Amino acid sequence: MPPHRDEMAARPPAPQYDPDAPVSAAHRDHTAREPMVPRGGEAxxxxxxxxxxxxxxxxxxxxxxxxxxxxxxxxxxxxxxxxxxxxxxxxxxxxxxxxxxxxxxxxxxxxxxxxxxxxxRPVVNATGVLLHTNLGRAPLSAAARAAVAASCGTTDLELDLDTGRRGVRGAGTLAALRAAVPAAEAALVVNNNAAAVVLAATALAAGREIVLSRGELVQIGDGFRLPDLIASTGARLREVGTTNCTTAADYRAAVGADTGLIVKLHRSNFTITGFTAEAGIDELTGLGVPVLADLGSGLLAPQPLLPDEPDAATALRDGADLVCFSADKLLGGPQAGVLLGRAATLESLRRHPLYRALRADKLTLAALEATLRGPTPPIAVALAAAPDERLRRAERLAELLRANGIDATAEPSDGVVGGGSAPGVRLASATVRLPTRYAEPLRAGDPAVLGRIADDGCLLDVLAVDPADDRFVADAVLAVARCR
Incomplete structure (x- = not known):
């Protein structure tokens, strides 16, 4: 029997569908877990x-x-x-x-x-550039790597363990620098060579003039220019001479009561040839103004293979009050700026407030000390290797690859020092030539093998490759060939 009309009226009205009504969390979670899909007419x-x-x-x-x-x-x-x-x-x-x-x-x-x-990612440097800035410049020696690992925990960075009192920061590193360059009365380490220049300019010449030859107004990597760096310290740049000729008389005429510093800068990334003249450091001393020799690339003593590259020992003997250079170039150490020179001058830099913002950390100091005291670093070993041996290495690599069906030939080549060092110097080296298609997959490996593309080929230069890595390079090439 159908319900009575009064019973129907007493029932609540059937809920109407409202698309904008809120949905309970439980219902939402349930429907999210149990979506309905049609199958054979059944949900x-x-x-x-x-x-x-x-x-x-x-x-x-x-x-x-x-x-x-x-x-x-x-x-x-x-x-x-x-x-x-x-x-x-x-x-x-x-x-x-x-x-x-x-x-x-x-x-x-x-x-x-x-x-x-x-x-x-680690990279095998087969570019033919010994100090490749984009690849971190100098590889550390095994001794330096071990020193970094040992210094990762707490160390006696600024503590004298004999007395239990505060000590000189990085005393062992500073002693190693003085031992390596006896002409230096004292040493200081900051985080790179630009920082060394900034610290010296700020401490000795802020608000005063810095005299510098026009032929030494260099631009370094990524568009940074030395005049801008000096201006950031609050010092004023006094340019002397011309692009190609600057004499001692030009410096003498410029020095006055407002002069705070003379900077003699090594043009480490270009050369000027032809009708040229420049004053030596020994001609700039005695003018009553401190002389800073910015050597750039970091030779501690003369290097017969690089006769035109200035070195710290010679610059100090010639009378420079300060020399500065990068530790991660020809020295073969970590990134750091090294300052050597007169004890009183360096103490004024160490006591300047800016030094605290620029000083090197414990890992850098450990790696630098091990580089100085330990075995010959990789960069010096590679630089001194005989050109004939480089060609023999390339020939052995090419022969191994050809035996595995790869189009490979060994060729003589010219490498460079790079990293803002020894501009114009060519180093006799050798390459393994591969088809160009090998360049990209070798670069994508882990570790990557980075060569250069030239003359319609991928060239793997052995100049900066550790001989112990030759077999790894061969294996990387073989792996690429198997994947093609």
Missing amino acids: VPTASRAVRTGEPRRRVPRTDALLADPAVAARVAELGRDLVKATVTRVQQRCRDGALAPESVPAAVLAALPPRAATG
């Missing part, structure tokens, strides 16, 4: 279908289980939990999307993890 929740069919997405390994996997846990110790967990999440999603079998997830996580926490 079936996809999750329920997955359970009945044993769909692989339901068997995705849990995050905690993956992080507890011994191999993954070992990478957590190397890379940190956050980075590894983010990788796990990405790989799990690939599995849920059906692109990866559940049993392959642990291996896929390990394969997706980066080899190291830092983003920088």
Whole structure:
């Protein structure tokens, strides 16, 4: 029997669908978990279908289980939990999307993890440039690397362990510098050579004039110009002479009561030839003004292979009050700016407030001391290698590659020192020529092998390659060939 009209009136009205009405969290979560899809005219929740069919997405390994996997846990110790967990999440999603079998997830996580926490990748320098600024300039010696590792914890950086009192920062490094250059009364280390120039200019000539030859107004990498660097210190630049000729008389005429510093700068990234003249350091002393010799590339003593490159010992003997240079160039150490010279002058720099902002850290000081006291650094070994031996190395590499079906030939070549050092000097070297198509995949490797593209070929120059890495270079080329 149908309900009575009064009963129908007593019932609440049927709810009307309102598309803008709020949805409860529970309902939203439920519908998100159980979307309905039509199948044969019947709506079936996809999750329920997955359970009945044993769909692989339901068997995705849990995050905690993956992080507890011994191999993954070992990478957590190397890379940190956050980075590894983010990788796990990405790989799990690939599995849920059906692109990866559940049993392959642990291996896929390990394969997706980066080899190291830092983003920088090691590179084999096969460019033919010994000191490649874009590749970090000089590679550290094994002794310097060991010193860095040993100094990663707490050290006696500014503590005298014999007395238990505060000591001189980096005393061992400063002593090693004085031992390497006996003409220096004292030494100071800052974070790069530009910082050394800025510190000297600020401490000795802020608000005063700095005299510098027009032929030495250099521009260094990435558009930085020495005049701008000096202006940032509050000193005024007094240019003397001409681009090609500057004599001692030009300096004498410029020096006055307002002169705070004379800077003699090595043109380390270009040369001027033809009708030229320049004053030596020995001609600039005795003018009543401190003389700073900015040597740039960091030779401590004369180097017969680079006869035109200035060195610290000679500049100090010629009367310079200060010399400065980069430690990561011909010295073969870490990035640092080294100042050597008169004790009183360097003490005034050390006590200047700016020094605290520019001083070197414990890892730099450790690497620099080990470079000075340890075995010959790699850059000096490579520079002194015989050209005939470089050609023999290239020939052995090319022969090995040809035996594996690769078009490779050994050729003589000219390398350069680079890094703002020894401009115009050519170093006899040798290359292995490969088809140009090898350049990109070799550069994409880890470690990368970086050559140069020239004359329709990929050239791998052995000049800056450690002989111990020759076999690695061959293996990298062979790996590229197998993948093509």
